[in-house]
Amino acid sequence: MKTIRIVIIEDDAILRKGYATILGKVEDYSIVNTYSSFDDARKSLESDDPDVILLDIELPGLNGIDAIPIIKKAIPKTHIIMLTVYEFEDQIFNALSNGASGYLVKNTPMPKIIDSIREVRDGGGPMSAHIARMVIKSFQKNDLSPLSKRETQILEMIRDVKNRKQIADELFIDPETVKSHLKNIYAKLHVNSKSEAIEAARKNRLI
Amino acid sequence: MKTIRIVIIEDDAILRKGYATILGKVEDYSIVNTYSSFDDARKSLESDDPDVILLDIELPGLNGIDAIPIIKKAIPKTHIIMLTVYEFEDQIFNALSNGASGYLVKNTPMPKIIDSIREVRDGGGPMSAHIARMVIKSFQKNDLSPLSKRETQILEMIRDVKNRKQIADELFIDPETVKSHLKNIYAKLHVNSKSEAIEAARKNRLI
């Protein structure tokens, strides 16, 4: 059973020490260092060589989300779990697309945090329940779409940067038919170009 | 404490009965029906009125993934948890985009299954650890990209169906510069059109 090396970056001293104390008591967990800002942590990333970093978002100096790419560049194999009060979609998706492997909200009970560290090391993606649902929802479309099935399908192909002829060929219809559908799509979305249609459709999760 | 009404759709009789027996013993859980195929379940969806459906993918007749939209159309408030042996990306993402709210693999221990039912009812998105990580990974880019930052940024704007002039305006550069970048992108990706570039970039998670 290999020890899991953990670094905590959290500006709240009470939380930081609390996490460190409790996690340090887990048999195969080792708190290699704790920091109150990423700026402090930055120069010691390689020497700390953590398996898992618990990372807050709201930090003095560089914020946690912007810190992720720097961490991944310095120590790519390290798993980053966000541990934060923020539950805004933007922050969640930015954290994940920047390279975080987990996302926990701060009222997460300690046993779940403890499990999450092992889970992320073992190839899992620990998330708070609510966060996981938001992530799943991001794959789903709005079921109150004004667009018909065919229109949705064609708009998705426009999104994939295909032109009318390519779409026509794939759907075995005439390019003029595609054009007609596009006219109807533009009318329904109150736009008059491909890019505007995509923007409107994305905003309303129609595609 | 309101009872959670559960329907199980699973063709393996042993599993089906096993799940039903164990879940039925949970205090506020009620197994309203179990089915060995979606075709059997279909006509009773409204009368069963489940809060949560445990749904297998491999079923005789209509498969579980294609069943999801039909279920959501009939009883939109019902939460669907996939419970399957399949861990292929396509199946996972199709299930989630079709409307599933959770995805568990079949070797999931019973306590986790029990928790997942309550979790999904309470707005969570229960997933097996490995699945959750795959979902998170789908937000992340390949860090071994041949494209420069600017090239990636421009390709992302092309993906958003913007034309050279729109990109130029947003980036405060000349449309000719955008064109130059595109030439370089095409060369690096060995393609010669926008749609091919997007396709290649998507396949390799460059955008």
Place this chain on the structure above:
DNA sequence: CAGAAATCCCCCGTCATGGGGGATTTTTTA
């Protein structure tokens, strides 16, 4: 210092786009 990255310039022919005007048939739904 060399190479990559980012910026801008020209010419050219073709094809894509969007606006305008239709029509027909099939499918869905009230």
Place this chain on the structure above:
DNA sequence: TAAAAAATCCCCCATGACGGGGGATTTCTG
């Protein structure tokens, strides 16, 4: 079943977007 919605196809036209070809310069970075 009748009306509405969806899906299909047709024409004209002007603009401009696209990709291929040929460059150049400056700034950043290993």
